Amino acid sequence: MDVADLRSGLADLMASSKQELQARFVKWIERHMESHEVVVDDAIGRILEEIVSILIDSVRDGRYEKVLLRLKGFIDEPGFEQAEAGLRAFRTILVNEVNRSMGDVETKHCTIELIYKDFDLMLDVISRLYERMYALRLEKRIEERTAELVEAQGLYEGLVENSPIGVCIVQDDMIVFANDRLAGIGGYAKEDITGVDYRLLMAPESLDNVIEGIERRQKGLDGPLTYRTKGVRRDGSPVEVEVYSIPTTFKGKPATQCVVRDISREKKIEQLRQSFFSNVSHELRTPLTTISGYIKFLLGGKMGELNQSQMQALQAANEEADKLDRLIDTVIELSSFDSESFRLHLGDVDVARVTEETARSKESQAKHKDLRLEVNLPENLPHVVGDERRLGLLMSNIIDNAIKFTPGGGAVKIAGHEEGSDVVIEVSDTGIGIPKEEQSKIFDRFYQVDSSPTRMHGGAGLGLSICKEIVDLHGGRIEVESDVGKGSTFRVCLPREGKRE
Amino acid sequence: MKTVVVVDDEPRILDLVEKILSAEGYEVVKASSGQKCLDYVARNTPDLILLDIRMPEKDGWMVYRELRADRRTKDIPIAMLTVKANAIDRDIALDVLHVDDYITKPFSPEDLASRVKNLVGG
Numbered sequence: 001m002d003v004a005d006l007r008s009g010l011a012d013l014m015a016s017s018k019q020e021l022q023a024r025f026v027k028w029i030e031r032h033m034e035s036h037e038v039v040v041d042d043a044i045g046r047i048l049e050e051i052v053s054i055l056i057d058s059v060r061d062g063r064y065e066k067v068l069l070r071l072k073g074f075i076d077e078p079g080f081e082q083a084e085a086g087l088r089a090f091r092t093i094l095v096n097e098v099n100r101s102m103g104d105v106e107t108k109h110c111t112i113e114l115i116y117k118d119f120d121l122m123l124d125v126i127s128r129l130y131e132r133m134y135a136l137r138l139e140k141r142i143e144e145r146t147a148e149l150v151e152a153q154g155l156y157e158g159l160v161e162n163s164p165i166g167v168c169i170v171q172d173d174m175i176v177f178a179n180d181r182l183a184g185i186g187g188y189a190k191e192d193i194t195g196v197d198y199r200l201l202m203a204p205e206s207l208d209n210v211i212e213g214i215e216r217r218q219k220g221l222d223g224p225l226t227y228r229t230k231g232v233r234r235d236g237s238p239v240e241v242e243v244y245s246i247p248t249t250f251k252g253k254p255a256t257q258c259v260v261r262d263i264s265r266e267k268k269i270e271q272l273r274q275s276f277f278s279n280v281s282h283e284l285r286t287p288l289t290t291i292s293g294y295i296k297f298l299l300g301g302k303m304g305e306l307n308q309s310q311m312q313a314l315q316a317a318n319e320e321a322d323k324l325d326r327l328i329d330t331v332i333e334l335s336s337f338d339s340e341s342f343r344l345h346l347g348d349v350d351v352a353r354v355t356e357e358t359a360r361s362k363e364s365q366a367k368h369k370d371l372r373l374e375v376n377l378p379e380n381l382p383h384v385v386g387d388e389r390r391l392g393l394l395m396s397n398i399i400d401n402a403i404k405f406t407p408g409g410g411a412v413k414i415a416g417h418e419e420g421s422d423v424v425i426e427v428s429d430t431g432i433g434i435p436k437e438e439q440s441k442i443f444d445r446f447y448q449v450d451s452s453p454t455r456m457h458g459g460a461g462l463g464l465s466i467c468k469e470i471v472d473l474h475g476g477r478i479e480v481e482s483d484v485g486k487g488s489t490f491r492v493c494l495p496r497e498g499k500r501e
Numbered sequence: 502m503k504t505v506v507v508v509d510d511e512p513r514i515l516d517l518v519e520k521i522l523s524a525e526g527y528e529v530v531k532a533s534s535g536q537k538c539l540d541y542v543a544r545n546t547p548d549l550i551l552l553d554i555r556m557p558e559k560d561g562w563m564v565y566r567e568l569r570a571d572r573r574t575k576d577i578p579i580a581m582l583t584v585k586a587n588a589i590d591r592d593i594a595l596d597v598l599h600v601d602d603y604i605t606k607p608f609s610p611e612d613l614a615s616r617v618k619n620l621v622g623g
Contacts, residue, residue, distance in 0.1 A: 281584065281585070282555060282584045285584040285585060285606055285607060286511055286514070286584060286606070288606075288607050289514055289517070289584070289606040289607040289608070290511075290513045290514060290517055291607075292607040292609075293514075293517045293521070293607060293608065293609075293610060294517060296609050296610050296611075297517070297520060297521055297524075297610045300610055300611065302520075302521075302524045302610070303520075321607070325607055329585070345592075
């Protein structure tokens with residue numbers, strides 16, 4: 001019996017029930033795989049079906065090359081490895097099947113031998129193909145990853161090198177990496193400072209500042225750190241910088257990464273701004289002193305008796321001059337909140353006394369508008385930790401506001417009480433009120449409920465925003481309750497212990 | 502008659518202070534610069550000096566130091582008469598430099614008069 005006969009014999013066997021055979025084999029393989037805890041999902045099942053079908057076909061026509069070609073197509077499929085294992089199992093089944101169904105021993109042996117030989121060849125080719133494929137895939141992945149890394153590195157290098165902010169890495173007090181901008185802050189080139197002890201670039205008097213930061217870090221207070229310090233330029237001139245430093249690793253060892261910003265310009269602008277406001281204040285108040293001084297002098301009758309209408313005219317001028325003075329105060333105060341040198345002058349403040357004194361100073365203003373100004377503060381109201389002058393300014397603005405927006409014949413009432421750990425002062429009026437939708441905005445700078453009250457009442461909309469700033473600085477709250485046409489109540493809550501840090 | 506020297510580089514403020522204080526019966530000497538004030542006290546002993554701070558050339562604090570350093574002038578009461586600045590300036594002036602008073606511009610004539618009265622002792 002020759003090989004061709006054997007093959008055809010086997011083919012006959014298969015031909016009788018190909019689909020049935022295929023289904024049986026696939027099921028068997030699947031079971032076998034499951035018992036080895038290989039999860040057979042749809043993809044694997046589909047590959048198995050295909051492989052079994054191909055193998056049955058190949059056994060039928062004896063053209064294994066064709067099988068291999070078709071199998072190549074599966075190499076990239078997910079589950080190929082499992083399929084390969086299935087293929088080995090299939091070989092066993094095929095051998096068993098031949099064993100079971102073929103009568104004569106010699107034919108069986110030959111067939112089985114042939115199957116083994118062919119399958120071995122097939123498996124060998126498959127595994128080599130698989131290896132090749134795997135290698136190719138790996139190569140491709142490495143190539144892709146490398147390209148990604150090169151691109152990312154280029155991107156980060158570009159970002160660091162072209163950054164307008166100085167970046168460096170310091171390790172064991174030595175600058176091991178620096179970008180052009182960092183070198184540029186000191187008037188150096190990158191090459192000049194790489195490998196240099198960073199302390200040589202610092203102003204001697206500011207080293208303490210830096211060392212303190214490093215000590216903090218050594219004490220385990222890791223994490224980002226921002227501080228201002230002074231460096232020395234190549235020409236010896238000082239340069240103010242802001243440093244943001246974070247721990248990092250460089251070549252496997254701990255290091256510090258610093259982002260360094262030249263802030264000399266900002267400092268200069270801040271100084272200019274401060275001197276500008278100081279000049280503005282001086283330039284506005286000097287003429288106002290003469291204007292308001294003469295008006296008051298005339299009103300005092302020191303330059304001759306005045307008739308009724310002269311008196312009224314001067315009174316109007318006097319009030320406006322006072323208003324202008326307060327407006328200058330407010331603008332200067334608001335500008336100081338933005339300044340970096342701003343701080344509160346904290347002390348023990350008797351809020352009740354401050355409020356009472358402030359209210360007393362507004363009495364003539366209220367009387368002039370025919371308003372009742374009622375102050376009803378409990379005698380034993382606790383003191384708070386705060387800035388007395390600014391709390392006075394706060395009360396002054398709130399009371400001014402109440403007087404300003406309350407029509408003649410009305411009343412402004414000031415009350416106070418203790419509430420938990422807060423001292424609460426309430427200023428209520430019978431004024432025009434504030435619509436609900438406006439209530440959240442009235443503490444914004446330059447905000448007024450609408451343009452007409454601005455014209456009618458002549459405010460700049462700064463008063464309440466200053467109140468909000470002052471209350472915030474004290475860690476307190478300012479709230480408003482209001483009904484249009486009925487009046488408003490401003491409530492200031494100040495924590496007795498001051499602001500908690 | 503008590504003599505008050507007022508020092509300010511703004512002539513209108515000098516005039517204003519003069520009018521207010523003359524009406525109260527003081528003799529007012531106007532000095533338009535720190536140096537003029539120093540020249541005056543070199544020959545006279547006024548009862549009070551009202552001193553502006555922000556002035557060209559010699560500012561108020563320079564004048565103040567010279568007056569306090571000189572044995573003949575160190576006991577003359579001095580009140581700063583200056584444009585309102587921040588509260589720290591005022592605290593430093595009163596608590597650290599021990600000026601006799603710190604009056605801010607703008608001021609009301611009554612307030613100025615009553616402070617002057619306190620300083621010259623009636």
